[in-house]
Amino acid sequence: MCAAIRTRFSSAELPVLLLTARARVEDIEAGFQSGANDYVTKPVDTMELRSRVKALTTLRKSVSDKMRMEAAWLQAQIQPHFLFNTLNSVASLSEFDTPRMRKLLEAFSHFLRTSFAYRNVEKVVPLEYELELVRSYLYIEKERFGERLRVAWELDEAQDLMIPPLSLQPLVENAVRHGLMRRKSGGEIRICVKLDGQFAEISIVDNGVGMDEETRQRIIAQTNVPSGGIGLPNTHRRLKQIYGKGLRITSEPDRGTTISFIIPVNQ
Known part of the structure; x- marks a missing residue:
């Protein structure tokens, strides 16, 4: 046993x-x-x-506690290229569209505040708290990539749902960076929250470049993880420790990737 x-x-x-x-x-x-x-x-x-x-x-x-601190630390280590690209977008919009520039700055400010928030070391946070971080991130990336990045939301009403902090944003960022933006034409990402009785399934679905089975296994096993993909193994370990089950990853090369996890509704 x-x-x-x-x-x-x-x-x-x-x-x-x-x-x-x-x-x-x-x-x-x-x-x-x-x-x-x-x-x-x-x-x-x-x-x-x-x-x-x-x-x-x-x-x-x-x-x-170490895994929660690791997740918060990873989120706080914002990639320099992300900062530079966002600031370049702000500078560009200031030349011809001031209202859009202000909205982008608001989203960027919210993203930074949430990334450094102390709540990120808590065991669980409200689902809406995590979704707001995802919305800020996707708004910034859409300003940068335009029509190359398409976003769809499929959210069941789940006001009382609690999830581990930083369990969605790393998955969304991975899908955008390593899935969709590796295609010249970009693609679509879907953020889904589906309630089924006493459980909720949360999925991040993209139609990007996908991955082979060896890469999928490496991500879960945390061996030779691609640069910037450390957040996935951390999320997998935290989910498994709290709920007994971690991330489920299904993917096909050139077809896209689905990453999902299931959590109880009444914790």
Whole structure:
């Protein structure tokens, strides 16, 4: 059972303490080889057992906090080219369309404030908070790319839905940068929130260049991740730790990519 757990969760994401009457050296070794974090043989002192459990739960909490801080840190590391391109768009609009320039500056200001907000280290935030960050980002990119970037929204009414912070914006940015804008003609991105009973499915769908199976596996496994794609493995790990399931990625080269995840409505 422990080996099966390790196929889904790392030792830091879900610690396992084995409590057993088997005290032979080979049994203890087998337990650790199967992925256990700690091994206690019976009979065991109650205080010792509590201390070991506390140590492992503290480890899990520290890893959870680290992943949330990592997500906030990644969001705060705004790419220089994104800043330069946005400022160039502002400068260009100032020459012939002042109202559009003001709207772009408002969206840029909101994007920066939200990117540096302390709420990004919380466990969950309202869905609308995350959607506002996505809207600001897409508004900026549409001013830059024009008709090359088309955006569609399919949102069910989900006022009370809470999601991990920075779980949508990295997916949307990845779809725009690595999917749609690698096509000369651009493409469309759809942000979908579908309610189904006690669960909500959130999907980011694009008709960009897509990816092969090897690249898809690398992203989830966090090995040789393309530049700027670190946010996807972080989001995957946080979702899996909180809900038991991470990102689902389906993609075909030259056909596009769908990235989705499912969360409970009443948390």
